[in-house]
Amino acid sequence: MTIALPEHRPLAMDRTGKAISEGDFFSFALFYGKRHPVKSGRPTCGPNACAASAPSPELWVGQFGDRLYRFALLRVPDRSAAEELVQETFLAALKDRESFRGQCEFATWLVGILKHKLIDHLRKTTRQTSLSETPDETVDEMFNRLGHWRNPPASWAADPAELAIQGEFLATLQVCLAALPEQQRQALILRMIDEEPAEQVCKILNLTPTNLWVRLHRARLRLRLCLENKWFGHPVARPRSGTRKGTAHEA
Amino acid sequence: MKLNFMSCRRASELAAKQCITALSRGERIWLGMHLLACAACRKIGLQISAIEQTLRLLQEPDATHEATGGPQLSDESRRRIQSVLADRT
Numbered sequence: 001m002t003i004a005l006p007e008h009r010p011l012a013m014d015r016t017g018k019a020i021s022e023g024d025f026f027s028f029a030l031f032y033g034k035r036h037p038v039k040s041g042r043p044t045c046g047p048n049a050c051a052a053s054a055p056s057p058e059l060w061v062g063q064f065g066d067r068l069y070r071f072a073l074l075r076v077p078d079r080s081a082a083e084e085l086v087q088e089t090f091l092a093a094l095k096d097r098e099s100f101r102g103q104c105e106f107a108t109w110l111v112g113i114l115k116h117k118l119i120d121h122l123r124k125t126t127r128q129t130s131l132s133e134t135p136d137e138t139v140d141e142m143f144n145r146l147g148h149w150r151n152p153p154a155s156w157a158a159d160p161a162e163l164a165i166q167g168e169f170l171a172t173l174q175v176c177l178a179a180l181p182e183q184q185r186q187a188l189i190l191r192m193i194d195e196e197p198a199e200q201v202c203k204i205l206n207l208t209p210t211n212l213w214v215r216l217h218r219a220r221l222r223l224r225l226c227l228e229n230k231w232f233g234h235p236v237a238r239p240r241s242g243t244r245k246g247t248a249h250e251a
Numbered sequence: 252m253k254l255n256f257m258s259c260r261r262a263s264e265l266a267a268k269q270c271i272t273a274l275s276r277g278e279r280i281w282l283g284m285h286l287l288a289c290a291a292c293r294k295i296g297l298q299i300s301a302i303e304q305t306l307r308l309l310q311e312p313d314a315t316h317e318a319t320g321g322p323q324l325s326d327e328s329r330r331r332i333q334s335v336l337a338d339r340t
Contacts, residue, residue: 057336057340058333058336058337058340060336061324061329061332061333061336062329065324065329065332066321066322066323066324069322069323069324070321070322071311073322074309079325083324083325083328083332086324086328086332087328087331087332087335090332090335090336091335091336091339094336094339094340095339111311143259143260146257146258147257147258147259147260147261148257148258148259149259149291149292149295152291153291153294153295153298155294156298163305169305170305170308170309173302173305173306173309174309177306177309188306191270191271192270192303192306192307193306193307193309193310194310195307195310198270198271198272209271209272212271213264213267213268213270213271213272214264214267216267216270216271217263217264217266217267217268220263220266220267220299220302220303221263221299223299223302224295224298224299224302227302228298
């Protein structure tokens with residue numbers, strides 16, 4: 001069954017580059033909540049996978065310190081914890097540098113080590129979770145008693161994927177991410193940014209699949225609302241010439 | 252039943268659930284029918300999907316730090332880590 005959505009201009013692309021606005025209705029329904037995001041294809045390199053020409057350790061902090069720090073800080077917003085993780089990563093790399101075989105960039109190898117450190121950190125800091133999630137008033141207030149949206153969604157002036165090239169938009173996105181409750185942010189980052197399998201996210205965060213999708217549901221709605229308030233609904237922050245597309249998200 | 256069918260909350264929950272586990276046939280049909288009838292949920296679904304595409308750019312923050320002027324290690328922590336590494340080298 002194929003229907004035409006009211007907006008015929010491409011609103012966004014799926015991973016095959018197909019404009020979703022022209023799509024089959026049930027494909028659209030699946031797009032609405034993608035079940036299995038595809039890995040990005042970025043080069044990966046585990047701590048034991050890669051030993052050719054690693055830079056001298058005294059250069060590491062200068063060359064890679066900020067990169068690792070930013071990577072850690074997005075996932076662990078506490079600055080001192082992020083710094084500690086960077087230090088642990090360099091120490092592990094120093095201890096294990098014989099295993100770097102130059103099969104990937106040295107920086108990629110370091111990020112691989114940092115990812116393991118981050119997962120260990122999350123496991124240690126995640127408290128035992130109760131089976132039932134506590135209510136989230138921010139999300140509850142988005143709906144009336146019949147379950148309808150209390151406020152209809154605003155039309156966004158441009159597609160976030162196009163705005164991604166704008167530093168300000170990405171900065172706003174990171175502010176909104178950091179504003180999410182800790183548990184929701186962890187679930188969203190592991191599943192939607194790091195694209196870890198759901199089973200792995202459940203293990204790391206000690207969650208049931210139901211707990212995980214409840215957190216993901218809340219995080220997605222909060223993030224959308226935050227961007228609507230801080231970017232799309234803010235006249236000063238609206239994208240300027242070259243990126244505006246009128247009502248690209250008009251349904 | 253009619254009210255339940257029109258619940259946008261339920262639709263947004265199923266959309267999130269779909270990212271974690273497969274929906275039952277009944278749930279998929281319910282979601283499809285709801286989206287067919289509800290312009291607001293279609294719009295929000297597209298917006299969230301677009302946000303999630305953008306989120307993947309943050310997999311490697313260095314790809315964007317030039318634009319965002321990302322955070323940097325403090326001088327103090329930089330010196331401390333250098334010192335710890337020098338001790339172990």
